[in-house]
């Protein structure tokens with residue numbers, strides 16, 4: 001497209017959006033006081049914003065088309081991202097790991113408890129993202145009710161701690177296990193559904209759990225929630241608030257490392273390959289002898305397990321749970337992390353969580369627009385970069401050519 | 409007995425409104441096989457637009473009839489415009505993407521629109537002006553059936569008739585049915601499929617806008633979040649009836665409306681929304697093809 | 709050697725009003741290459757889908773007798789993965805590879821039903837898992853060499869040429885260790901050179917002892933490879949016999965072959 005034509009289309013699009021946003025952006029009424037405020041300046045912002053975004057989108061699309069055209073037949077494995085290239089080089093990788101570990105380990109020492117707390121939250125989302133990544137990214141099951149399993153974990157700890165004074169470490173496996181069990185119970189009937197129906201059923205399930213927690217007061221204390229939950233103990237020692245936060249921080253670091261380790265191994269296993277094959281083509285997968293139901297169920301309940309674990313951590317961190325923490329939006333945030341990072345990519349999910357959780361925290365001006373941005377990210381990623389920021393790379397295997405080998 | 413009849417009418421009224429929204433889901437699904445997750449938001453935007461326009465007009469002292477008509481027209485115009493734009497931005501580029509991509513994009517759109525209205529307007533509940541007066545002739549039965557129930561039922565019935573006419577007898581309607589049956593074939597016989605998809609979104613959005621106006625004046629308040637629940641319920645209704653089937657959407661909506669009304673009336677109102685969600689989960693598990701849908705073997 | 713390993717009787721499949729298979733009878737003996745031919749829409753692919761559990765047939769029986777065993781088992785109502793476990797593997801007419809996975813990984817997926825490692829094995833990578841994993845890679849690589857794709861083992865499956873993709877489909881099916889291999893139009897879209905290589909490959913597989921049931925439109929290939937041919941039209945079997953008999957069968961010529969047969 002010629003430059004002039006693009007500008008003309010950009011202008012028309014801007015006009016369209018000025019019209020589109022007119023009632024909601026410009027007029028603000030107060031029905032009680034009977035006052036109308038006309039915010040004409042908003043039209044100007046919309047026009048300018050649309051103009052720029054349109055040009056940017058055109059630019060990205062043009063580049064995408066050019067790239068497709070210039071791609072030759074011989075395009076083998078996709079270009080690795082900088083991160084993967086660094087990770088592939090042992091020297092650079094070790095350097096990176098040492099530097100990162102130093103920063104991570106020292107973080108609470110030079111940060112306020114508030115900042116450490118924010119970092120704990122980010123780390124929790126890293127683990128949640130990695131857990132959901134098993135379900136959505138690897139196995140291709142769009143789970144919109146992931147937050148339900150998170151709630152199961154959080155309430156397990158809250159209730160068991162409240163009624164039986166069970167400690168954090170005792171409940172951690174119970175919370176994870178219960179969530180996994182819920183995953184199996186739900187997964188059993190619903191996993192044979194088509195992808196989009198599965199998404200909606202899991203969404204419905206998530207809402208049912210939340211509504212039950214809200215309304216069944218005898219069980220969950222309803223909307224007011226459960227408070228005074230114990231923080232994690234360290235060999236029976238009571239910690240002060242500040243040291244408890246630091247303790248939790250290192251705990252989360254440990255969880256993240258363990259999760260990365262496990263997810264990485266799963267991905268490179270017989271099971272992980274089956275998940276990815278399932279995501280690619282269910283029918284071919286079954287015809288290759290893979291038990292679809294069982295394989296999906298394992299992915300679903302493993303994902304739920306991690307949500308349950310982090311649910312316990314959440315209850316221990318905030319010492320208070322109520323149903324308002326487990327809305328659909330929470331599931332949507334975790335999904336955004338996975339989608340932004342790159343479905344199926346471990347490094348991507350870590351980056352996704354860091355960007356989406358830390359950025360709005362540190363750019364306070366942005367935090368109001370947080371959910372707006374999450375929505376926009378989901379759309380933009382699907383349209384412009386479905387593989388995410390850091391796309392996953394496939395492992396390459398080396399083997400000896402023997403020529404004499406025969407089948408079996 | 410009065411209580412039963414009251415619940416019955418309130419169920420039918422609910423069902424009628426769900427039907428207006430459910431039709432949008434079912435038509436879009438029929439044509440591009442997408443669960444248009446942002447459809448509930450289109451309905452919410454319809455309610456907001458009519459709220460804004462009606463309040464402005466009433467402040468300027470317009471007569472009631474003019475307020476009703478103008479706010480209705482405004483809701484239809486802007487909802488359709490939003491529906492059209494959402495399709496162009498979030499779904500059209502993904503026509504050939506894997507099945508879950510447009511669904512994720514739709515979820516993103518839904519969250520975006522919710523927060524857009526939240527930021528541009530308010531998070532509070534807003535009192536919706538009373539657009540439907542109490543008719544004197546309804547006086548004797550007013551404790552069972554309100555005037556607004558009557559208006560909702562009549563409006564919905566008229567709209568259904570018009571929609572049926574459009575789909576059955578007009579060129580656009582025929583092209584829509586052809587596209588729903590086989591998109592490639594429709595393209596080959598010269599139907600402008602992109603245009604038909606746009607028209608489908610516009611019609612679906614217009615219906616949702618009318619639903620938004622009606623329910624807002626019926627309940628008397630709105631906020632940015634009403635689209636989520638209404639959307640899920642209307643989707644439940646569409647699936648219950650058999651997604652893709654237009655009579656199915658209407659039937660499913662009435663069944664859902666009645667179920668909710670009786671369940672909250674006779675069982676417990678605490679779990680009002682749980683009934684709808686449970687119904688959704690149960691249908692999808694046990695009869696995903698719905699009441700009027702056909703089970704199909706996917707061709708391999 | 710001449711006991712049937714697969715015996716189909718009265719197999720019927722309805723889709724709404726369409727009867728895609730109409731009381732089909734067919735059998736395959738151990739070590740045979742049997743071809744199934746018929747005009748477009750005759751129901752050949754539908755037959756494979758019923759056989760492998762992807763469709764649920766309306767009526768009829770599918771009996772499988774593994775070689776060396778005297779017991780017959782019914783495949784009817786089994787799920788696709790169980791059918792594969794029993795020793796039947798197939799390729800797809802409209803290639804269905806896992807396009808985001810590498811060529812080698814595609815074959816490794818085929819090894820899934822013959823291996824065991826699960827969650828704990830994956831996480832802890834104990835000796836048994838490591839050994840199994842090594843065997844999966846080695847045997848998959850060996851199969852790739854056999855079909856001539858070893859050099860592209862680490863390419864994405866979607867980047868292979870059309871003919872190579874068809875061969876990869878065969879490799880993937882072979883990895884499940886079938887004794888009966890079902891090939892749905894393996895030569896479709898291949899040039900003569902590729903078809904010739906395919907001919908050799910199928911013979912080689914047959915020599916290894918596998919029985920083969922082949923759907924194919926390329927008559928030259930069918931006539932040169934098959935021990936017996938079944939012909940179907942409108943879901944029904946209209947003829948069966950040796951290639952020479954089919955060539956001369958007037959009903960077949962009328963329904964389908966026309967002049968093609970002399971080509």
Ligand SMILES: Nc1ncnc2c1ncn2[C@@H]1O[C@H](COP(=O)(O)OP(=O)(O)OP(=O)(O)O)[C@@H](O)[C@H]1O
Nearest residue numbers: 705706707723728747748749750751752753754755
């Ligand atoms: N899932 C399905 N639903 C409805 N009809 C189907 C389905 N699968 C196959 N059919 C119909 O069954 C008939 C047989 O189709 P099939 O694909 O088995 O033919 P074929 O012999 O493999 O043809 P070709 O040589 O073109 O591959 C066709 O009329 C087809 O439309």
Ligand SMILES: [Mg+2]
Nearest residue numbers: 752753754801
């Ligand atoms: Mg076929």
